[in-house]
Structure formats: structure tokens, C-alpha cells
Amino acid sequence: MLFRVDLSSPVPLGDQIAACVRGALADGSVRPGERLPSARELATSLGVNMHTVLRGYQRLREEGLLELRRGRGAVVTGGPTAGRARLTIGARRLVAEARALGLSDEEVLGLVRTALSAT
Amino acid sequence: MNSLVKGRSGSDGAEGPAGPVGVRRVLVAVVPSVLAAAVVLAVYLSVAGRLPDRPATHFGAGGKADGFSGRGALLGTALAVLLGMGALLGGLTYRLRSTPGPQRALAVLGAGTAVALGWIITAVLLANARAEEASSATVPGTQAALAFGSAALVAGACWPLCGRDPEAPAAASGPVAGAARLALGDAETAGWSRVAGSRVLPAVGALTAAAGLPVGWTAGWPSALPLLVSGALIALLAGARVTADRRGLTVTPSLAPWPRVTVPLERIAEAGRRTVDPWRDFGGWGYRAVPGASGIVLRSGDAISLRLTTGSEFVVTVDDAATAAALLNTLADRARRTPDGG
Structure with a gap:
């Protein structure tokens, strides 16, 4: 898969790396069970700090998209990962739009709760 | 041999596939085998009179002789292996000319292997010549260590002889x-x-390793080791x-x-x-x-x-x-x- 980071962007590099993986999962170019390059490999590849990559991978693990195994690197979680990746991207888009409108965190959560109770 | 001296400063477009570096590397792969064959032949001729009819050609635990073959067969096999290996590695080195890194490794590997083989065959010949009869010939393990040590030395010396990797124009x-x-x-x-990934190679690796299991049960685990190790290696390198x-x-x-x-x-x-x-x-x-x-x-x-x-x-x-x-x-x-x- 393609990792690309923009050094001039205000988005932290780790988040940019996480976004690359999410996008690749969502469009199916990376499949469940596939192994991503280790944080060290990817860091030398892109010329960034290893901890930057690890921050990105950690974020993906929190989202349930990636499993980090000591010594074995990063493996894409099995199951309907592509759907989960799309959902995560949607959630981030929701938050970004809400922030742009000036909504508080509570208001965003309220919005989601209302949507949940409506179904 | 001129090209050996001239190095890569030749005016004939030194980067060409068969440029001086390529020739030099083929020589590194081939010459040690030819020299080893010559040494083996010379030693054979000088001790031929003292060799038993069926010299010991295989040595088991403790360096004791446990396998024998005819004199002519011993010499023929030794020369065929050395010269055949030289020709094979020379050809492979030539074919790898587009990838200088692996080419160098292969040439050096050829040189080292020729030295190790030549050393061991010479040690076997001398051991047979020294012994009263073939069954009492011994080749101590130190000879194997010496053979591999000198092979490593020669390989190390040949590494710089291969010349720098040709640079892009x-x-x-x-x-x-x-x-x-x-x-x-x-x-x-x-x-x-x-x-x-590969679908074929892991299967090949698994089959090779699996073939090692019956060998291990029937003939003892040391003899199954090559199969198990190469099977594992193939599986390991398959992805x-x-x-x-x-x-x-x-x-x-x-x-x-x-x-x-x-x-x-x-x-x-x-x-x-x-x-x-x-x-x-x-x-x-x-x-x-x-x-x-x-x-x-x-x-x-x-x-x-x-x-x-x-x-x-x-x-x-x-x-x-x-x-x-x-x-x-x-x-x-x-x-x-x-x-x-x-």
C-alpha cells in the first residue's frame, strides 16, 4: 500500500500515516490479515521518526483496525475491517464538520445519541 | 589478463555488461576452481605410487575411514566437481551481470567453495598416501576447520578483487x-x-521439510537436518x-x-x-x-x-x-x- 505524508500539512504525521492505512482498508487495497511494514521499516522508508509511525499505528489499534504484535509487526485485524475503516472515516468526517460549525463535544455526542435512538 | 590490470578505467565503455568488472568477477569465480583442480591433480600425481588401490573417500565420526572407491574414480570425481563447479559459477556470475551486488557475492562464494573443496580433497589424498592401508587412513576434524578457514580467507581477499560495482552512466x-x-x-x-507471496514455494518448503521427517525417524536426525533446514529456508524465503x-x-x-x-x-x-x-x-x-x-x-x-x-x-x-x-x-x-x- 502507498503511504504518503505531507511535511507542510498542519495534520500530525502520525495521523497522516493512520489516514493512509484507513483509506487503503476502506478501498480494499489492503485486506484483513495483511501485514503492514514494521514501524521501524516504515520510518526509514519515509524518513520520519519511528515514534511518529508508532503513534499512527497506535491510533489504528485503538480504532480496532490494526493488531500490533511484538516482533511480528502490524497486522490488519480480521473480520469486516473495510467496513469498520469506512465507518471510522465517516466518524472523523462527522467530527470535522461539527468542529467547523463550532459545535461542542457534548453537542456532537448528543447528535449521535439522537441518531442512535431514532433507529 | 590485460583487463585485470586495466581495472574499470577502460575507454571501451566500462559499464557495459561484459566490461572489465564483469570479466574480473567471472575470473574470481572460475580461477580458484581451476587452480584447486590443478593442485589436486599435482598432489595426486606425486602420491599416486603410494595410494592404495581403493583409497578411503569418506570419513565418519572421529575422522575414521568408512567409505572407499577406486583411485581413478576419486581423481575423476574430484576434477569433475571442481571444474564443473567453476564452469557453473562462472556462467552464473556472467548471467548476473545486471545485478552487481549478488554477482559479487556469487563470485566470492565460488572462490571460497573451490578452496574448501580443494583443501579437503588434497587432505584426503595425503591421508591415504600416509596410511599403511586405506582402512587406517584418518582425516581429523581440524582439516575441515582449516579448509573452511582458508576458504573464508580467500573469499575475503576476493571480495575487493571483484572491483567496485559499475556505476550508472x-x-x-x-x-x-x-x-x-x-x-x-x-x-x-x-x-x-x-x-x-508465493503459493508454490511454501508448499515446496513444507514438502521438503516433511520429507525430512521419515528420514529422521529411519536414519537418525542428523541425516535429516539438511532436508529440514532447507525446507524451513525455502518456506522462510517464499514471502x-x-x-x-x-x-x-x-x-x-x-x-x-x-x-x-x-x-x-x-x-x-x-x-x-x-x-x-x-x-x-x-x-x-x-x-x-x-x-x-x-x-x-x-x-x-x-x-x-x-x-x-x-x-x-x-x-x-x-x-x-x-x-x-x-x-x-x-x-x-x-x-x-x-x-x-x-
């Missing part, structure tokens, strides 16, 4: 304007990485991680950090994708070299195809090769704009 043009590119901003950096980034194209086994094959951006004239048929195009799977092309071929289908500045082709079978090729073209452009790389 300075005027090498980059990818043509029509080649696929990946749009990349000036502040952007990108890397592409993917595991390329490759392919990386395209600011350093060029890198291929490593997916489960181990080496051996590593790297094609730096400066050596890439243009990257593209093609479809590979392992049997028709490369005559098999693995690390292949045919005239004009080499590469890592683990399956059929989509592959990155690099046109190198030397004019030959380097191929790696991997999915989504088009993206990797486009990225390599972009990065190769960038490396040529800023000679220090991006």
Missing part, C-alpha cells in the same frame, strides 16, 4: 515523459510497501516484502531482514508494470536471471519491471505494481533533480 536519462507518475507535492514524501521509496526498490524476505536486494533510484531508468509467466519468462521461481533480465519471481501475474541504466530489466512480482512503478518514476525524477536524493 552519468548521462543516464530519467523516465520518459509518457511514463506513469504519481502526483507528489514538493513537501510530500511517499513510500510503498507490500508483501508478495517477500517489496518496498518502493526514496532509497529505490528494496526486496527482503517478509520474515527476515536479509538477504536484501536494493535497486537505488540512480540505477532506475524507468519503472513500469508487466505480466510475468515464471516458466516462460524466467524458467522457474525464486531469484532468477536470464540474459537481459533478472528478478525475484515468486508467482505469475502482475510485476514491477524496472529498466535499469545498464539497459537490462529487473522484475519483482507483486500486486498493485502500477502504483509502485508510478511512485518510482516520480522519485527517480526527483532524485535526478536533486542529485543527493530526496
